[in-house]
Amino acid sequence: MTEAVGAGIPNAIAQLADLVRIPSVSWSAFDPADVQASAERVAALLTGTGVFDSVSIARAPIGESDTLGQPAVLATRAARNGRPTVLLYAHHDVQPPGRDADWETLPFEPTVKGDRLYGRGAADDKAGVMAHVAAVRAFAEVTGGDFDLGLVAFIEGEEEFGSRSFSNFLQQNRDALAADVIVVADSDNWDVNTPSLTVALRGNVTFRLTVSTLAHASHSGMFGGAAPDAMLAMVRLLDTLWDAEGSVAVAxxxxxxxxxxxxxxxxxxxxxxxxxxxxxxxxGEVLGRMWFKPSVTVTGIDAPSVDNASNTLLPSVSVRISARIAPGQTAADAFAALERHVREHAPFGAVIEVTEVDMGDPFLVDTSGWAVGEVTAAMHEAWGVPAVEVGIGGSIPFIADLVRVFPEAQILVTGVEDPDSRAHSPNESLHLGVFKRAVLSEALFLERLDRRG
Known part of the structure; x- marks a missing residue:
């Protein structure tokens, strides 16, 4: 298996680079044609493995609306002779790139520097897509394509935009997606030399917070000092979210x-x-702060830029609030606490509006199932060192949907990232050595599952 994976890595990296060139940002302000093009490329890659009985591109409605979500790719191969079925999940959509000026290389022009491949999606999560593809290829090569393991590949197209059609997609394709083991390749590793199995994830609550104090902009010299401007109110309100140590102070x-x-x-x-x-x-303990405590971050602000600033009192200011929720609390309860806090702490009687709410529950992995032993053994063989069970401060909200729809499935959260991958940030990159070992781990895992009765 090691030989088969090694021989296929150069081609896998080249195809990953081709995927990175497609700016498949799933946010509503970006061109959906790019996400469609990315889905078509992924479908072609899965078809090219030659192992799946069917490969299709599908969409599902968002909530109860008629609006369809972004395209996902679904590939299936039925299990035989009592073997288990494994579902391989990743997502082909990416975060917005931000400003080109903040990147050392262009975000959608994949560039190899040293032992890293740079580009938006190079790590999160097109590397996860290609890890699945490359592992299946190597597994098929070693077995000659004659294996009994059931395989499902589910490559989502809107994870970075809240997986808004995910729940409906699961319901519409429930039979095709049913599996004994679900591998979610969307996390990271302890470092570039040590693999991780993610066993805890924080949930998330994001929303747009708008603070308004005036019916229109007014001259800051004429009325400043008496009329409260929205920026003043926003700054005072935001400051109530944390204590003096920077810990969250939301009851x-x-x-x-x-x-x-x-x-x-x-x-x-x-x-x-x-x-x-x-x-x-x-x-408290550093990792405890990131894994098991809540955090609140202001990730964006709508206000005049410094270059366009005029001497006026701002009537309204909006920010994007991103809160991470500790395991053990539902996202709905957390959102209720956050909304109550911002309304109760509005300074100067400012008008508060909370819109564009997205929520995802936290998750704790049940590590008692047999699949955990199989995947950690495969990781140990591929990396040469034991895997570390870790928590992650980030969120994968759709896992709660997987648990709800497939309660008997064992869920394994793996990944191809490392602490310097800078997912969601400028200069996102993939460590190529980590990628190779992640592919080998998964190929060995598939081989082990194929031997199970």
């Missing part, structure tokens, strides 16, 4: 007590790129 948001591996503030400083003199925020 009703909860934490979870759980042990974490050793992780120093020095390592945090290096991996999170803290500037000299900047102190970490929060209290």
């Amino acid at each position: 009703g948001l909860t934490s979870t007590d759980a042990a974490t591996p050793e992780y120093s503030e020095e390592k945090l400083r290096e991996e999170a790129a803290l500037l000299d003199g900047v102190r970490p925020i929060g209290t």
Whole structure:
């Protein structure tokens, strides 16, 4: 298997680069034709493995509306002779690139520098897509295509936009997606030399918060100091979300007590790129803050730019709030606490509007099933060191839907990223050595499952 994976890696990297060139941003403000083109490319890659009975591109409605979500790719091969079925999940859509000026290379022009491939989606999660494709290819080569393991590939097209049609897609394709084991290749590894199995994920609540104080803009010299402008109100309101240590100060948001591996503030400083003199925020164990406590981040703001600023009091200001929710609390309860907080803490009687709400529940993996032993054994063989069970501060909200629809399936959260992949950020990259070992881990895992009765 090692030989088959190694021989296929150059082609897999080249095809990953082709995928990265497609700007498949699933957000509503971007061209959906690019997401369609990405889906078609993924479908061709899965068809090219020669192992699936069917490969199709499908969409499902968002909620109860007639609006369809972005295209997903679904490929299936039935199990034989009592073998299990494994579902391989990844997503082919990507985050917006941001400003080209913030990138050292163009975001949709994949570039190899040293041992890393740079580009938007190079790690999150087109590398996950290609890890599945390359692992299936190697597995098929070693078995000659004559295997009994059931295979399903589900490559989603809107994970970065909240997986809004995901639940309906599961219901519409329930029989095709049914599996004994679900591998979600959308997480990271402890470092470039140590694999991880993600066993805890925070949930998320995001919303647009608009603060208004005036019916129209007014002269800042004529009325400043008496009329409250929206920026002043927004700044005062946002400051109530945290205490002096930077910990979340929203009543009703909860934490979870759980042990974490050793992780120093020095390592945090290096991996999170803290500037000299900047102190970490929060209290308690560093990983506990990121895995098992809530956080609140302002990820965007709509206000005049500095270059376009005029001497006026702003009537309204909007921000995007992104909150991460600790395991043990539902996203709905967390959102209720956040909404209550911003309304109760509005300064100067400012008008508060909360819109564009997205929620996803946190997740704790049940590690008692047989699949965990199989995947960690495969990881150990591929990487040469034991896998570390980790929590992740990020969120994969759709896992709660998978648990609801397929309660008997064992869910394994793996990935091809590492602490310097910078997913969602400028200069996102994939460590090519990690990619090769992730492919080998999955191919060995498939081989092990094919031997199970």
